[in-house]
Amino acid sequence: MEKPAIHPYIPIIIGVFSVALSAIFVKMTSADSGVTAFYRMLFSIVIMSPLFLWRYTHEIKKLSKRDWYFTAIAGIFLAFHFILWFESLNYTSVASSTVLVTLQPLFAFAGTYFFFKERISIKTLIAGGVTIFGSILIGYGDFKISGNALFGDLLALIACALITVYLLFGQDVRKRLSLITYTFIVYSVSTITLFFYIIAKGESFGPYPASEWMWFLLLAIIPNLLGHTLFNWSLKWVSTNVISIAILFEPVGAAILAFFILGELLSPSQIIGGTIVISGILFFITDYSKIKTFIFKKRG
Structure with a gap:
């Protein structure tokens, strides 16, 4: 496998800052969750289409049945990740939702262990336990606020599991397929899935005011084409574990942005729980064996 032009951790860091804006943009829209997700994905593939049609259509012939199968599954899970996460933001705060939806390592550890036979150390399990405890504190605070907030937390956790499945299937296909082709197909499958979801739900495709279309477009450009595409690269x-861990720093940026832009205040349980979640991630990072396993190196 060829060596990339830049260290993979650099795009991952940029991607984390990009996706941190996603929850803010979603909060600013008034459209249904499925509609918001649909236009986010639709605008993404429209923007990508000229480049894909110009230089990458020949790769379609190289896809095996396994590649098509895995890519389609990734696209479907990505679609429902967006639906559930966007819906969670209607019930709970940006801070709670982003913390819980980014608990991907808990699912990534299991997925990479069973599907890719990657080892999980005792220290990693301890870090996972600390992270779970932090998420319980966040949920406990929301339970005291209202049952709706706790329901939003549950949706965010399910969305977290779905995005991990999306990354796991992508981890397999991306080793054989270019970034543009893989991303274009995944986003197309996701868009089609969301289209039929909207029809089944009876939600409206429009019309919407100009401000709504602006938020849809920003969701496509920044979190999707910049954030998720960098993750796919x-x-x-x-x-998948490396990206899942990095994304756990997203809530910090999202909570700060929500404070200044949306005026959302953090409750004591959210602050304590979020701090414990981040502490669990830092504890994972200090696991030298994991660093040796996942740190960038040329594979050949």
Whole structure:
């Protein structure tokens, strides 16, 4: 496998800052969750289409049945990740939702262990336990606020599991397929899935005011084409676990943005729980064996 032009961790860091804006943009829209997700994905593939049609259509012939199968599954799970996560933001705060939806390592550890036979150390399990405890504190605070907030937390956790499945299937395909082709197909499958979801739910495709279309477009450009595409690029050289861990720093940026832009205040349980979640991630990072396993190196 060829060596990338830049270290994979650099795009991952940029991607984390990009996706941190996603919850803010979603909060600013008034459209249904499925509609918001649909236009996010539709605008993404429209923007990508000229480049894909110009230089990458020949790769379609190289896809095996396994590649088509895995890519389609990834696209479907990505669609429902967006639906559930966007819906969770209607019930709970940006801070709670982003913390819980980014608990991907808990699912990534299991997925990479069973599907890719990647080892999980005792220290990693301890870090996972600390992270779970932090998420319980966040949920406890929301339970005291209202049952709706706790329901939003549950939706965010399910969305977290779905995005991990999406990354796991992508980790396999991206080793054989270019970034543009893989991303274009995944986003197309996701868009089609969301289209039929909207029809089944009876939601409206429009019309919407100009401000709504602006938020849809920003969701496509920044979190999707910049954030998620950079994650997909990195999957060729790093494990899903690395990206899942990096994304756990998203809540910090999202909570700060929500405070200044949306005026959302953090409750004591959210602050304590979020701090414990981040502490669990830092504890994982200090596991030297994991660093040796996942740190970038040329594979050949």
